[in-house]
Amino acid sequence: MSTEPHDLDLFPEGLRGKRILLCTESLGPVNGVSRTTKMLVDQLRSNGALVSVVAPYNHTKVNTFNPIRSSRNADPLFHEEVRLTGYPLPFNPELSVAYPVRLSELYRRTFGAPPDLIYLASPASLGFQVMLQLRQHSKEFQVPVICNFQTDLAGYCSLLFPWPLGDIANRVFGYVQGYLFRHTSVKTVFYPSTFVKSYLTQVANVPSDKMEVLRRGVDTEGFNPAKRSEELREQWAPNGEPILFTCSRLAGEKGFGFLAEAAIELDKRGMEFKLVVVGGNRNPIVEREVKEMFGPLEEKGKVIFAGFKVGEDLMTHYASADIFLHCSITETFGLVVLEAMASGVPVIARDEGGPSDIIEHGKTGFLVRPNDLSGFVEKVLKLGRDTVLRKEFSAAARSFACEATWERISNKAAWQMFDTIEQFEKNQVASTSTTRIPFMGWLLLSAPVQQFLLWKVTKAKLAFALSIIISFWAVVGSYLVFADVGHLVKTHVPRAYALTKSISRK
Structure with missing residues (x-):
């Protein structure tokens, strides 16, 4: 060759x-x-x-x-x-x-x-x-x-x-x-x-x-900060809480156990937030098992399961979030991470697999040791409370994604x-x-x-x-x-x- x-x-x-x-x-x-x-x-x-x-x-x-x-x-x-x-x-x-x-x-x-x-x-x-x-x-x-x-x-x-x-x-x-x-x-x-x-x-x-x-x-025209919907944000978080977001098939191997533990710990520490989960599973038993992990938070109205989304609807959901949480450690790349960054949404991820190559720690998001639940929660609290830092990460994430053309x-x-x-x-x-x-x-x-x-x-x-x-x-x-x-x-x-x-x- x-x-x-x-x-x-x-x-x-x-x-x-x-x-x-x-x-x-x-x-x-x-x-x-x-x-x-x-x-x-x-x-x-x-x-x-x-x-x-x-x-x-x-x-x-x-x-x-x-x-x-x-x-x-x-x-x-x-x-x-x-x-x-x-x-x-x-x-x-x-x-x-x-x-x-x-x-x-x-x-x-x-x-x-x-x-x-x-x-x-x-x-x-x-x-x-x-x-x-x-x-x-x-x-x-x-x-x-x-x-x-x-x-x-x-x-x-x-x-x-x-x-x-x-x-x-x-x-x-x-x-x-x-x-x-x-x-x-x-x-x-x-x-x-x-x-x-x-x-x-x-x-x-x-x-x-x-x-x-x-x-x-990534399609940087489709996944774009310009598609942010204030109406959707108002629907999710009427009191202006930070919107945490993830997009994945609802399955145990996608790290939802870790995400549920992190979200429950955030709630215990007094953080006001809304966690929006996009995705589902054609097997209702597996989907139900994942949702049950978030039972205490669902009762408080802090978790929203939005179901499957595609096309413009999916892109609007991405762009309307504040922080993307990626908890899977089996991803060879993590396309959802790049889609979030193209949407101007900074990412917090466990430092294993493909996302480790995508996220620049401290610039476009944060990487946390795979089993460091406390460290993950701390980074969410930091980024959730610092709107100026979120904006800086958002701009850097978008700039990085624009270099990756299909x-x-x-x-x-x-x-x-x-x-x-x-x-x-x-x-x-x-x-x-x-x-x-x-x-x-x-x-x-x-x-x-x-x-x-x-x-x-x-x-x-x-x-x-x-x-x-x-x-x-x-x-x-x-x-x-x-x-x-x-x-x-x-x-x-x-x-x-x-x-x-x-x-x-x-």
């Missing part, structure tokens, strides 16, 4: 017309990863690249990307979006674990043939299957792969699964990711923060020459794709000899016979890879079903008990 620096204000002309198979675990207005993927896909398509997106179904089931089928010369075999069936995660039904699928089937349903490049956005159930099957092909048929590591799956497992399953899953994910990322078919692994780079280097043992930093951008970030990814495809094509031209298996050459078999036997060997290796995928899915599926049963019990047993008690009283 080219080592010359590229002009990130320009899109690589050579990428126009290239076929890119983009596999993602989430598609639609689901989370920060899917929003990041959307910006990249829109940039690629608007500049002429042919991008076919493959993802499991989620609750939206809509194409949120800009269509390109207006071209009269479009390949009839090309499909912009392919949805796969899967099993929804019990603790987050918006996401699904993709059922086993053949790589050849993905080729057939997208371009009708192998693409020029495969891009894996935050690879997990789908991305792992693609990489495992791809490495079974002979080298000249291994389509080059670029991965974007955006989700700390190992960290989530440690928090979500009970002991010892969490520790086991953590180790398994580290081994599997390293095994797949180190293969020669994977040319680049994008990482968004130093936190992720340390994980990839120390845990997954990914070679440093494969890793490339790729930050995230166009330059997407163009960086596009240049990496172009360089990877160009190098792969050069290697194919240079490789003029027929691929041989050593013992076949020793037997002096003819080239057609060698190719036939090679095809047989490849089929056997693919069958073995699929058996691994199916076995792994059986284990994961068993746990998911068990978790679903547990959620059903939590839902219906209390209702049945209450109904029985009500009848007995009558």
Whole structure:
């Protein structure tokens, strides 16, 4: 690949017309990863690249990307979006674990043939299957792969699964990711923060020459202090209290336990505030469990659960806040932090994960040691009471965010794709000899016979890879079903008990 620096204000002309198979675990207005993927896909398509997106179904089931089928010369075999069936995660039904699928089937349903490049956005159930099957092909048929590591799956497992399953899953994910990322078919692994780079280097043992930093951008026209709504602020805090704000899926791994403890402590110290929480969970049990953490504050009217917000409504909510509180320690980047800063809202965050690279401590916000509850509360009190400091942080946060544009970030990814495809094509031209298996050459078999036997060997290796995928899915599926049963019990047993008690009283 080219080592010359590229002009990130320009899109690589050579990428126009290239076929890119983009596999993602989430598609639609689901989370920060899917929003990041959307910006990249829109940039690629608007500049002429042919991008076919493959993802499991989620609750939206809509194409949120800009269509390109207006071209009269479009390949009839090309499909912009392919949805796969899967099993929804019990603790987050918006996401699904993709059922086993053949790589050849993905080729057939997208371009009708192998693409020029495969891009894996935050690879997990789908991305792992693609990489495992791809490495079974002979080298000249291994389509080059670029991965974007955006989700700390190992960290989530440690928090979500009970002991010892969490520790086991953590180790398994580290081994599997390293095994797949180190293969020669994977040319680049994008990482968004130093936190992720340390994980990839120390845990997954990914070679440093494969890793490339790729930050995230933000729509600074959409997320803008100008969208501050005094009417909304009056609705939230009629007495002029400081408005604390957070935006996240309501789930335990997002740090809501820590946030609840901090908010309760702020109340005990006499701070008048309103905490606005934007987000929800399609699993009502998980959502209820999170809300119950804030029970004492809800009774006092100090917490407002605003539910899901999108588009202009979401941007107005951001801009109308005073301080953004980020309590998750599993974020590989933390797009919500950058969105808050673009909205002119200073951030207080736990100093672990992606936000540590975004926030400049003492200038755009504060970073607090991950388990320092008292320190976190002190920073909220300080910023909540000092309006002059808040204004200084607000201006600095906005200035920082304006430097992170989606166009330059997407163009960086596009240049990496172009360089990877160009190098792969050069290697194919240079490789003029027929691929041989050593013992076949020793037997002096003819080239057609060698190719036939090679095809047989490849089929056997693919069958073995699929058996691994199916076995792994059986284990994961068993746990998911068990978790679903547990959620059903939590839902219906209390209702049945209450109904029985009500009848007995009558």
